[in-house]
Amino acid sequence: MSTISYSIPAIHCMHCTHTIQLELSEMEGVESVQTDLPGKQVTVTFAPPADDAKIRALLAEIEYPAA
Numbered sequence: 001m002s003t004i005s006y007s008i009p010a011i012h013c014m015h016c017t018h019t020i021q022l023e024l025s026e027m028e029g030v031e032s033v034q035t036d037l038p039g040k041q042v043t044v045t046f047a048p049p050a051d052d053a054k055i056r057a058l059l060a061e062i063e064y065p066a067a
């Protein structure tokens with residue numbers, strides 16, 4: 001199990017964090033998603049088949065790329 005925090009400058013409101021939470025939660029292997037609206041950060045706990053590259057790819061796809 002790994003936990004990584006991503007800095008996501010495009011986060012600006014609760015809609016953003018909600019969308020990110022929903023999309024990441026659907027990824028196989030993702031155990032938990034915590035969002036920090038004021039800090040513009042998302043912390044993801046995951047195990048295979050999820051990995052850092054897939055999470056970054058998904059964030060980019062939904063237009064919230066990690067910095």
Ligand SMILES: [Cu+2]
Pocket residue numbers: 011012013014015016017
């Ligand atoms: Cu927003």
